[in-house]
Amino acid sequence: MSAVSTTAGRTHGISPEHGPEPGSGDARRAVAEAVTLGALLRCCVREVAWPRGQVWPAEPYLLLRVAGTLLRARVHGGIALRFDGPAEWLSGGAWRPLTSEMLVTLVERELAGGNDEFAGQVARSRAAIAALLRARERAAAPGDPWLASEQALVAGHPFHPSPKAREGSDWLRYAPEAHAEFPLRLLGVRADLVAERGDAAALGLFGGAPSGYVPLPAHPWQLDLLAAELRDPLADGRLVDLGETSRPVAPTSSVRTVYDAETGMCLKFSLDVRITNCVRKNAWYELIGAVELTGRLGPVFARLAAGFPGTRWLPEPGYRSADLGVRLLEGLGVILRPGPWTVCGPGVTPVLAGALASPGGPGPYGSADPLAWWRCYVERVAPPVLDAYFTHGVVLEPHLQNVLVGIDDRDLPVEAIFRDMEGTKLVRDRHDLSGLPPAVATALTYDAERGWNRVVYCLMVNHLAEVAASVAEHAGQVILPELWSAARDVLAAYAEERGAPPPLAELLAGAPLPAKANLGVRWARDADRTAGYVPIANPLA
Structure with missing residues (x-):
């Protein structure tokens, strides 16, 4: 099956702009520098120069000015801003190589x-x-094509100033991009101190606990981070350390x-580590919210699947933790989620959308006709996201890491699998949340405008624009306008069926797209949830 070999072979996720495959220390550093420069330069175009009117097309270059200095780079891919060759800066009338x-x-x-x-x-x-490139040279990629796609995102977010910034010294041992595998640690929680909601019984499949205790798998990195807080509960028997589980797991x-x-x-799991913008912790209200949303979204996804064949989702039916104060309740909290193979149809291979969008490697469409592949792709991904919002008041977060x-x-793409309840929200005033704790209800909701901005950013800017750029990169840049014309047809057909909701009509008419300001939020050192948007050109216009 060529789709499987295509995905499994996409090992580095490095585009032609980033140079040859790494094979030496110098080559790895050159690739890392090109990826870093490219990501920061994209941020500068989108968030710094464009809002200040300091960007100009000058074929075959894009010119921009930052802090009074003129920069240029060859670009393709439309709003995805893929670069051809090195970026340069003007000094003394001569163009010189730009560094990160x-x-x-x-x-x-x-x-x-x-x-x-x-x-x-x-x-x-x-x-x-x-470091990831070096680790990948020594490690074997998983044979599971879905897992290989999960572990392919070496370059990270293309519009983030530090897409692979991670805290701590142990991160490489647990990095998906390094094809890491490791056993979990198993704790026993005294039965009267178990914090649990929904159906978490499957956690018992990772190992048993002594009488009077309930098993709780834990991430070994997180246990190291929580060592000081765990000392007393382990000493007095509220928790017991049952050692490593019998088999390894793989990070996604x-x-x-x-x-x-x-x-x-x-x-x-929770990880008290900052990865790009966020400390990756399951807050107590997110633990409750994941199970609450799963119950509410079951009927919604049943209706979406009936109206849009191929729509799938991965529920989060339960969580378990230890009731030992907020710090450990959150730090030890683990949420269950089925893997994608459990929901895919026969003969269907799940692939992470982010891997399909990654520059480099073979074309994401395999042996299929690229335009036909793209139309199928948009038909699978976009209409259920739009219908979740307009018909059901549900804000899905269909960015490249949340869609398989x-x-x-x-x-050909025949299914779209949506996951991760943390980013899914309910439109305020369209759902009764009066029975929930206020903090949970607040975390589960957006107002209609914020929800629409999130949908449009994730679907159009983060997702479809990047996949379209990868299709055009391999099929020839001349196809990019055709790709967006086909996408417009799919969205317009949905709009006609639903009576042309005003926000969607404005989108189809060419309203600017909201692009998340990752550079701005990182510069301000604000929480990721406070990130704003900057308007960018709408390729549907």
Whole structure:
């Protein structure tokens, strides 16, 4: 099946702009530098130069000015801003190679206020990419094509200033991009101290506990991070350490979620580590909210699947933790989620959308006709997301790491699998949440405008624009307008069926798209949930 070999072979996720496959220390550093420079330069175009009117097309280049310095780069891919060759800066009438360190300096000069962490975050991200490339040369990719796609995102978010910045010294041991595998640790929680909601019985498949205790799998990295807080509960018997589980698990793209091939299940752990923008912790209200949303979304996804064949989802039916104060309740909380193989149809292979969008490697469409493949792709992904919002008041978060695409034996996308309840929200005033704790209800809701912005950003900017750029990268850039014309047809057909909801009519008419301001939120050192948007051109216009 060519779709399987295509995905499994996409090992590095490095685009032609980033140079040859790494094979030496110098080559790895060069690739890491190109990835880092490219991501920061995209942020500068979108969040710094464009809002200030400091971007100009000058075929075959895009020109921009940052802190008074003129920069240029060859681009393709439309709003995805894929670069061809090195970026340059103008000095003394001559164009010279631009480096990521120089661009960091320009950003620091341009943006108001100080941030003494920013340069270090960019540098750590660059070093992490080089370390991941070296680790991948020594490790074997998993035979499971879905898991291989989860572990392919070496370059990270293309519009984030430090896409692979990770705290701590042990991160490489647990990195999905390094094809890590490791056993979990198993704790026993005294039965009267178990915090649980929904159906978490499957956690018992990872090992048993002594009489009077309930088993709780734990991420070994998180246990190291919580060592001080765990000392007393382990000493007095409220918790018991039952050692390592009998088999290894594999991390998926989010780092803290792992897959167990024997049970076909995923476990989403807390990690008190900042990865890109966020400390990856299951807050107490998110633990409750995941199970609450699963109950509410079951009927919604049943109706979506009936109206849009191929729509699938991965519920989160239960969580378990230890009632030992908020710190340990959150830090030890684990959420259950089925793996994608449990919901895909016969002969269908799940693939992470982010791997299909990653530059480099073979075309994402395999042996299929690229335009036909793209139309199928948009038909699978976009209408159920729009209908969830307009018909059901549900804000899905269909970014590239939250959507899996089911590929059939003709290499065509036939299913879209949506996951991760943390980013899913309910439109306020369309759902009765009066029975929930206020903090849970607040975390589960968006107002209609914020919800629509999130849908449009994740679907159009983060997702479809990147996949379209990858299709065009392999099929020839001349096809990009045809791709967006086909996408417009799919969205317009849905709009006609639903009476042209005003927000969607405005989108089809060419209203600017909201693009998340990752550079801005990182520069301000704000929580990721406070990130704003900057308007960018709408390729549907």
